Amino acid sequence: MPSGRLRYRVGFYQRGANSPDVPDYGYPDGDYPDTPTLVRWANIEPKLGGEAVLAARLTGKNYVNITIRQSADTVHIDTDWKAKDEDTGEEFNIRSIIDPYKGTARNGHWIEMLCEKGVAI
Secondary structure (H helix, E strand, C coil), X not given: CCHHHCCEEEEEECCCCCCCCCCCCCCCCCCCCCCCCEEEEEEEEECCCCHHHHHHHHCCCEEEEEEEXXXXXXXXXXXXXXXXXXXXXXXXXXXXEXXXXXXXXXXXXXXXXXXXXXXXX
């Protein structure tokens, strides 16, 4: 992917940790911070085609692919984080994260996230 396609400033927010007096059941219960943990330039493309997406569209779900450059900071992004277009304020729930070029010469250069927009986070 050419760098010129990274047109969106996307913030990634890591949910806060459990408070000390709340037992840890394997998931964080804190809120998302007001400021992003990371901000990166990204490409946001609507996810089109496929039965799951078509069926999901009937229930009001919209999916997008967010692609960013891989770095020492971005490898820590996980599915319990949220993404937000910092210019429009649109929020995305990260569903899955992959390296789309795994096993090729460009392995490790990009991270692609399947995200759902318009959901309660």
